[in-house]
Amino acid sequence: MIELTNVSKEYVSKKEASVMAVKDVSLQVVQGEFVVVTGRSGSGKTTLLNLMAGLAKPTQGRVAVNETNLWEINDTKRAKLRNQKLGFVFQFPSLLQSLTVLENIVLPLGFFGNGATQADLDRAKQLLATVGLSDKVNAVPRQLSAGQQQRVVIARALINSPSILLADEPTSNLDEQTETEIVSLLLDIYHKQNITMVLVTHDGSMLKHGTRSIVMSGGKISSDTKSVEILSGDAQGLRA
Amino acid sequence: MNDQRLILRNISDNPLRSWITAIATALVAGLIIFAYLLVNGAEESLTRVIQRLGADIAVIPAGDQILVEEALLMGNPISIWMPRSVVDEIAQIEGVEVVSPQLYLSTMRGASCCTVSDMFMVAFDPATDFTVYPWIKNNLDAPLEIGQGIGGTYIRYTAGRDDILIYGYDIDLIGSLEPTGSGLDQSLFFTYETALEIARLSPVQAEAELVLTPDSISTALVRLSDGADAHKVADEIESKVRLVSAIPADSLFRNQRDHVENLRQNLSLFSMIVWVMSVVLIGFVSAAAVLGRRQELGVLRVLGATQIRLTMMLFLESTVLTIAGVVFGVALSTSVLLLFRNLITHSLNLPLYIPSLPEFLLLAIGILLVVLASVFLALLVPILKVTREEAATVLKE
Secondary structure, rough: OOOEEEEEEEEEOOOOOOEEEEEEEEOOOOOOOOOEEOOOOOOOOHHHHHHHHHHOOOOOEEEEEOOOEEOOHHHHHHHHHHHHHHEOOOOOOOOOOOOHHHHHHHHHOOOOOOOHHHHHHHHHHHHHHHHHOOOHHEEEOOOOOOOHHHHHHHHHHOOOOEEEEEEEOOOOOHHHHHHHHHHHHHHHHHHHOEEEEEEEEOOHEEEEEEEEEEEEEOOEEEEEEEHHHHHHOEEEEOOO | OOHHHHHHHHHHHOHHHHHHHHHHHHHHHHHHHHHHHHHHHHHHHHHHHHHHHOOOOOEEOOOOHHHHHHHHOOOOOOOOOOOOOHHHHOOOEEEEEEEEEEEEEEOOOOOOOOOOOOOOEEOOOOOOOOOHHHOOOOOOOOOOOEEEEEEOOOOOOEEEEOOOOEEEEEEEEEEEEEOOOOOHHHHHEEEEEHHHHHHHHHHHOOOOOOOOOOOEEEEEEEEEOOOHHHHHHHHHHHOOOOOOOEEHHHHHOHHHHHHHHHHHHHHHHHHHHHHOOOOOHHHHHOOOOOOHOHHHHHHHHHOOOOOOOHHHHHHHHHHOOOOOOHHHHHHHHHHHHHHHHHHHHHHHHHOOOOOOOHHHHHHHHHHHHHHHHHHHHHHHHHHHHHHOOEEEEEEEO
C-alpha cells in the first residue's frame, strides 16, 4: 500500500524560479487498485509518481510504502524496497543499450542478490513470452522497435515480482496501435498478477481502464474517483 | 548481470571517453616513470660508482679529472699515467690510511686478438685493494692469480668460449661485480701482474703491442683514517705531490650531478604540465561522459542501485581504464628506455642504473596509485553530482 500524507514537493532552482510541483497532497493507494492519474502537462502527476516511488524527497509530508516511511530509512533500504516491492515503467526508452534484452530484464536481480540464477533466467524468458518477445532474448535494444523496447521494460519491471507497478506515461512515445497493445498488456498483467498499479497518463481515454481515477491540477488532486463513479459518468462527485 | 560485466560493457560502449582516459593516463604514467628512471637511475649510478671506488680521495694526473670521470661512468677507455712513486708520497701524508694504485687500460678496436673492442680495463694491486674485492658477487676461494679476471656485471663469456681474449691473452673470468649502471659494468678487472703478463706477451700474441710504461699508474685511490678531513688531506696531497689532482669523493662527478639536477628540474616541470593537462582532460571528458549518462544512472537508481553502488561503479570504470593506461604507459616507456639505453646514456653523457624487478614493480605501483588518485580527483565532482542528486531530477533531464 502507498500512503501520502500532506505531501508537498518544491523544486528549487538557482537559475529559475522555484516550482511547487505537488501541494499538500494526501492519498492512499490500497492493494489491488489500478489508479490512473491524469492531468495537464505540469500538473504534478509525474512528481506524484516519483514521490510514491521514493525517487523524489518530499519538501514536507510523509510518504510510506507498505507502512514504511521512505524518508526515515537510509538510501540502501530505500533502494532495496524499490528493487523488491516496486516495478517502474518510464515514458522514455530506459533499457541499457549495452545489454541484451535478457540481461536488461535480470538487471534488477543483481542489486540485492547474487545475480540471476538459472531459475531467474527461466522466469525472465517466461516474462518475455508474456510480453510477446520470446524470440528477442539475445537482441540488443537498438534492434527493437519503441513498442518492443517498452514491452521489455515491462518485463524488467516484473522480474522481482513487485506488489506495485508504477508507470509514467508508458505509451506517450508510441503510435496508436502500439499504444493499444501496451495498454492491453498492462491490463492483462493487472488482472492476472494481482498487482497494484499506478498509471500516469495525459490521455483521458485511459481513465476507463482504472479502478480509480485521479486528476491532478496545479500540483493538487482536483478529482479522485472510484471506477463505479467513472462508469456512471459522475467523476467529479466523490472523493476517496 | 554483475557489476563487473556492466562496467566492462560501459567501457566498450564509451570508446571516446575510454580511449582518452587510457591514453592520457598512459602518457602521464609513461612520462613519470621515464623521468624517474632516467634521473634517479643517473643519480643512483653516480652514487654507486663513488661507493664502488670506496675511496675518500682519488688522486689522478693533474687536469685529467673529466677523462677519469667519463671512463668510470661511461666506460670510455683512457690512457693516463703518473709515476708509481706518488703512492709512497701520498702514504706519508697524515690522515692517509691506505693508498691503492690502479692502472687503466683498454682493448684494441676491431682487432681479432681482443674479444671485446674498446673495452675499459682496470689493473689493480690485490695487496692494497679496497675497491674491487668488496663488490664481487660470488666469494672467491683464493685471491686472483695471473690470467684471472673479474668482470663488471655485463661482462660474460661469449658463446662457445670459456675465456676472454685480451691482446691475444686468455683471461679466465672467475667472478663478477654488483651492477652500478655505469661503465664499470662493462669493464674488466685483473691484477697488475696479469697486466704486465699481457703486455709482455702482446708482441707475440696480439696484432699490436700493449705498451705499459714501467712503474706507472693511472690513479691512486686513498682511504683515510677515522676523523681525517678529505678536503684538507686532498689539499695537502696537491701541495706535496707534484702534477696530481686530489679529488675528494664528494667532489667527484660534480658536472654530472649538475647535469642530473638540471634534467630533474626540466623533466619534473614537463611531467607536472602533462599531469595537470591530463587530469583536466580526463576530468572534462569523464564529466561529459558521466553527465551524458545521467538518465541511465537514474534508471539504475530506480531499479535498486544505491548511491554508493553507483559511485563505486563509476570509479571502478575509471580504475579499469587507468590501470590499463598505466600498465601500457609504463611498459612502453620502460621498453623504450631499455631498448635505447645506450643511445640515451651516450647522448646525455650520463650513466643509467636500472632498478631490480621488485624495485621497479614498487615504483610502477606507486605511479599507478598517484595516477589513480589524480583520476579520482578529476572525477569526484561530476560523479558525486550525479549520484547525490535525487533520482527524479536525474531522470527528468
